[in-house]
């Protein structure tokens with residue numbers, strides 16, 4: 353118990369952008385249950401998990417935020433459809449069977465909604481407009497410097 357995991361050892365971890373797959377720095381994504389599940393499967397079954405830091409790089413941020421919005425709205429739609437289907441099936445035939453079928457469809461739609469899974473960022477940069485513009489600006493400035 354005395355020896356807790358030292359985070360100083362994580363310096364050899366590599367940082368990858370989840371969008372372009374390049375080794376780059378950027379805004380770290382939130383490690384949620386989906387990421388943890390994927391990591392667990394990779395570790396247990398494929399033995400390929402390297403525990404890299406996952407980020408969204410500056411260049412990919414615009415396409416990331418588009419994907420994220422699409423994912424969130426699609427997931428809401430899928431869940432909404434599932435719930436409506438569940439309510440209707442129980443309403444039309446109020447028995448356990450139709451409830452279970454409705455529930456199965458709801459779960460299926462929920463699982464399908466993860467097909468274009470786009471994780472959340474660890475910090476809510478979209479809510480902080482200043483931070484976002486600074487983030488995008490630093491990239492532009494760097495590019496200007498590189499070009500001159």
Ligand SMILES: [Zn+2]
Pocket residue numbers: 369370371372373374376408409410411412
């Ligand atoms: Zn990228």
